[in-house]
Structure formats: C-alpha cells, structure tokens
Amino acid sequence: FSCGVVIVAAGRGERAGQSAEGPKQYRTIGDRPVIAHTLDSFATWLPAGPIVVVIHPDDEDLFAAARLRLSSQAEVSVVHGGPTRQLSVLAGLEALEASGVQYVMIHDGVRPFVGHDLLERCRAALEHGAEAVLPAIAVADTLKRAADGRTVEETIPRNGLYAAQTPQCFRMQAILSAHRAANASGRSNFTDDASIAEWAGMPVVLVEGAADNVKLTLRSDISMADERLARHAL
Ligand code: C5P
Numbered sequence: 606f607s608c609g610v611v612i613v614a615a616g617r618g619e620r621a622g623q624s625a626e627g628p629k630q631y632r633t634i635g636d637r638p639v640i641a642h643t644l645d646s647f648a649t650w651l652p653a654g655p656i657v658v659v660i661h662p663d664d665e666d667l668f669a670a671a672r673l674r675l676s677s678q679a680e681v682s683v684v685h686g687g688p689t690r691q692l693s694v695l696a697g698l699e700a701l702e703a704s705g706v707q708y709v710m711i712h713d714g715v716r717p718f719v720g721h722d723l724l725e726r727c728r729a730a731l732e733h734g735a736e737a738v739l740p741a742i743a744v745a746d747t748l749k750r751a752a753d754g755r756t757v758e759e760t761i762p763r764n765g766l767y768a769a770q771t772p773q774c775f776r777m778q779a780i781l782s783a784h785r786a787a788n789a790s791g792r793s794n795f796t797d798d799a800s801i802a803e804w805a806g807m808p809v810v811l812v813e814g815a816a817d818n819v820k821l822t823l824r825s826d827i828s829m830a831d832e833r834l835a836r837h838a839l
Pocket of ligand 1: 614659
C-alpha cells in the first residue's frame with residue numbers, strides 16, 4: 606500500500622478572526638499548534654508514506670516553529686500554496702508526483718482530530734479498488750436555504766445528504782489528471798477534491814466519517830478544541 610499525504614494549510618483562516626498566533630492552523634490547542642496535531646496523526650500511522658504540507662509563503666516561520674513540536678519523525682516536505690484551496694492541493698499533488706506513490710490522501714490542516722480508525726477505513730476502500738474515497742457523515746439537522754441569511758426560502762430534504770470530511774483519498778494519477786484538467790479549463794473554486802473527481806467522471810465511494818474529525822473554522826471551534834484536549838490530558 607503505497608500512499609502519500611497532502612495536507613493543505615495555506616489558507617488565511619479569515620472566518621476565525623485575527624490572532625497574534627497567525628492563521629487558525631497555527632493556533633495553540635492543547636500545548637501545540639493545530640498543524641502539529643494534524644501532522645502527527647498521519648506521521649504516526651504506519652502505512653503513510655511521504656507527506657507534503659502546503660503552506661502560505663508568509664507562514665514559513667510559523668510552520669518551522671510548529672514542525673519542532675512534532676512528536677514523531679516523518680518524511681515531510683513543504684511547498685507553497687495558491688490563492689484557493691484547489692490550487693494549493695494541486696501544488697501539493699505536483700510536489701508528491703515524483704515520489705511515485707500509488708495513492709494519495711488529501712487532508713485539511715485544520716482537522717487535527719483525524720484518527721487512525723478513519724484512515725484504516727479509507728485504506729480498506731482504496732485497496733478494495735475505489736478510485737476516489739470520501740469520508741462523510743449523514744446530515745442530522747434539517748436544512749434550510751436562506752440566501753439573504755434572514756428569511757427561509759425552502760427546506761432541503763436531508764434524506765441521502767452527507768457532510769463531506771477529509772482525508773479524501775484517491776488513486777494518485779487519476780486525481781492529479783483531474784486537477785490538471787480542472788485547472789486547464791479555468792475552474793479554480795472547487796471546495797473539495799471529491800467534487801473535482803465527480804466533475805472528471807470518477808466514481809466517488811463513501812466511507813463513514815468520524816464525528817470528532819471536525820474542521821476548525823470559527824474562533825469558537827479553536828477554544829472547543831483546546832478544552833477538549835485539556836479534558837483528555839486529565
Ligand atoms: O478555508 P477552507 O475551508 O477552504 O480551508 C480548508 C483548508 O484548506 C484549510 O486547511 C486551509 O488552510 C486550506 N487552504 C489552502 N489554500 C488556500 C485556502 C485554503 O491550503 N488558498
């Protein structure tokens with residue numbers, strides 16, 4: 606099982622507000638930056654091969670400091686991202702290409718609680734022949750559309766609806782070709798990689814996501830994550 610990892614962490618994290626610690630992937634939760642937790646989750650999972658972290662050029666120092674806080678040794682290389690998540694992923698995939706890995710897991714740097722059980726479910730699906738694997742959770746809440754954020758226009762039946770998580774996992778060459786084709790056709794705003802796979806005609810297989818594999822988006826998510834780690838340390 607030859608599998609590389611791309612962790613995207615080049616975003617500016619504007620929805621979490623400004624902080625002296627920089628974008629949210631560098632905020633401290635527990636006793637270490639978010640990105641150090643995320644990286645360790647993959648670095649301590651034995652099947653993981655080379656890891657590429659995609660960062661913003663302004664964050665070199667922040668990432669170097671976070672890297673010192675890893676609790677594991679791993680083959681980690683660093684490349685610079687682009688103005689959208691999609692372009693950051695493409696930069697990571699291109700950096701990984703030379704390693705010749707058969708599969709790739711693409712993960713958000715701001716999901717530090719990704720667990721080995723989820724990685725194992727993804728691996729099993731890939732080894733079972735899936736070209737694209739999406740961890741997802743059935744939507745529990747009733748969904749409403751309100752374009753102006755004030756008045757409900759419609760209720761969207763939640764039946765058959767899933768919330769997408771990462772890592773999204775693929776055959777390396779297939780997703781790299783899909784990304785290059787999307788880029789060549791002028792599309793640069795896909796918000797996840799499974800949607801690029803769908804666009805390229807690849808079948809995307811669901812695996813059960815993990816409830817605690819949350820994406821830290823708002824300032825309140827960061828404090829919740831910090832409290833959670835403090836409870837675990839007791
Ligand atoms: O903001 P968004 O939800 O798209 O962020 C998801 C992940 O993608 C984050 O880890 C963020 O750092 C990353 N990202 C990136 N390059 C961008 C925008 C987001 O690597 N230009």
